[in-house]
Amino acid sequence: xxxxxxxxxxxxxxxxxxxxxxxGLSLIEILAIxxxxxxxxxxxxxxxxxxxxxxxxxxxxxxLRQISAASATYSNDHNGDWPPSAVGTVFSNYLIPYLGKIPxxxxxxxxxxxxCPLAKVDAxxxxxxxxxxxxxxxxTDPVTNKPxxxxxxxxxxxxxxxxxxNSNSVLNRLSVHEPSKMMLYMEFFGHYLAAIAGVNNEESWxxxxxxxxxxxxxAFADGSVRAITREEVPKTVAEMPNDFWQGRRx
Numbered sequence: 001x002x003x004x005x006x007x008x009x010x011x012x013x014x015x016x017x018x019x020x021x022x023x024g025l026s027l028i029e030i031l032a033i034x035x036x037x038x039x040x041x042x043x044x045x046x047x048x049x050x051x052x053x054x055x056x057x058x059x060x061x062x063x064l065r066q067i068s069a070a071s072a073t074y075s076n077d078h079n080g081d082w083p084p085s086a087v088g089t090v091f092s093n094y095l096i097p098y099l100g101k102i103p104x105x106x107x108x109x110x111x112x113x114x115x116c117p118l119a120k121v122d123a124x125x126x127x128x129x130x131x132x133x134x135x136x137x138x139x140t141d142p143v144t145n146k147p148x149x150x151x152x153x154x155x156x157x158x159x160x161x162x163x164x165x166n167s168n169s170v171l172n173r174l175s176v177h178e179p180s181k182m183m184l185y186m187e188f189f190g191h192y193l194a195a196i197a198g199v200n201n202e203e204s205w206x207x208x209x210x211x212x213x214x215x216x217x218x219a220f221a222d223g224s225v226r227a228i229t230r231e232e233v234p235k236t237v238a239e240m241p242n243d244f245w246q247g248r249r250x
Contacts, residue, residue: 053118053212053213056116056117056118056211056212057212057217057227059116059117060116060117060118060187060211060212060217061217061225062113063113063114063115063116063154064154064185064217064218064219064225065219065223065225066099066113067092067095067099067113067114067154067185067219068184068185068219068223068225069098069223070095070098070099071083071091071095071184071185072173072223073098074094074095074098075172075173079172080172080173080174081162081163081172081173082156082160082161082162082170082172082173082184083095083156083162084161084162084163085156085157085158085160085161085162085192085193086161086162086163086164086193087193089162090136090137090152090192091156091162091192092114092137092150092152092154092192093137093139096139099113099114101141101143102114102139102148102150103150104148104149104150105130105131105133105135105149105150105151106148106149109130109133109150109151110133110151112150112151114150114151114152114153114154115133115151115152115153116153116154116187116211116217118210118211118212119132119133119151119153119187119189119211120132120133121189121207128190130149130151133151133152133153134151134152134153134189134190134191134192135149135150135151135152136152136191136192137149137150137152137192138150152192153187153188153189154185154186154187154188155185155186155187155188155191155192155193155194155198156184156185156192156193156194157170157182157183157184157185157186157194157245158193158194158195159195159245159246160184168237168240168241168245168246169246170182170246170247170248173221176221176247176248177247177248178243178247178248179220179221179222179247180220180221180222180224181220181243181244181247182220182221182243182244182245182246182247183218183219183220183221183244183245184219184220184221185218185219186216186217186218186219187208187211187216187217187218188204188208189204189207189208190204196234196235196236196237196245199230199233199235200235205230209230212227214229214230215227215228215229216228216229216230221247232244
C-alpha cells in the first residue's frame with residue numbers, strides 16, 4: 001500500500017508574508033501611473049481655476065456689501081451725507097472706523113474689505129502703487145497711533161462728493177430718486193473717484209474686466225450689489241443726469 005503524500009496548503013492571501021505577496025513596480029508600470037496622474041491634473045486644473053475665480057467673485061461682492069453698509073452707517077451719523085470724496089480726500093478714510101482694523105502694506109494687505117482678491121496686477125511699485133495695488137492714503141491705527149498705508153481697489157461715485165460739487169452732483173442720500181439704479185461704489189483701478197474719465201480709459205477698464213470675466217462689481221445706493229458690463233455705464237456728460245451716476249433722469 002502506497003502511503004499518502006501529505007499536501008502542504010498555502011496560507012490565505014491575508015496571512016502571507018509581505019515578501020511573498022508584494023513585488024516592486026516595473027518601469028513601464030511607474031510611467032503608466034505618472035501618465036494617468038498627469039492626465040487627471042490636466043483635466044482638473046480648469047475646474048480648480050474656475051472655483052478660485054468664483055470664490056474671489058463672492059469675496060469681492062462681500063467686500064462691496066461691507067463698504068456699502070459702512071457708508072450707510074456713516075450717512076446715518078451725518079444727516080444723510082456721503083463720506084467726503086474729492087480730489088485729495090479719500091472716502092475710505094471715513095469708512096475705516098466702521099469697517100474695523102484694515103491690514104496695511106506691511107501685513108496681509110490683500111486680506112482687506114477694501115481690496116478685491118483679484119485686483120493685483122503686474123505693476124512696479126510707485127508712490128501710489130504697492131505690488132500692483134493702489135495705495136492712495138494712510139490712516140492712523142488707534143492702537144499703535146501710527147500711520148498705516150493700505151490698499152484700495154474700489155472707488156466712490158465722483159458725483160457723490162459729500163461736500164461741494166456741481167449741477168451734476170448728488171448732495172446726499174435723501175436726494176437720490178432711484179437708489180437701486182445709482183452706483184455708489186464700484187471696482188476701479190488707480191483712483192478712489194469713479195468718474196466718466198476713468199470709465200473711458202481703455203487700459204484701466206481692461207484691467208477691471210480681467211478680474212471677473214468682463215464683469216465689474218457695483219454697489220448701488222440702496223445697498224444691493226451686482227455685476228455689470230461696460231455697456232451699461234453712461235460714458236458722456238451729455239447723458240447726464242442719469243440713473244447710473246445721479247439716480248435721476250433729466
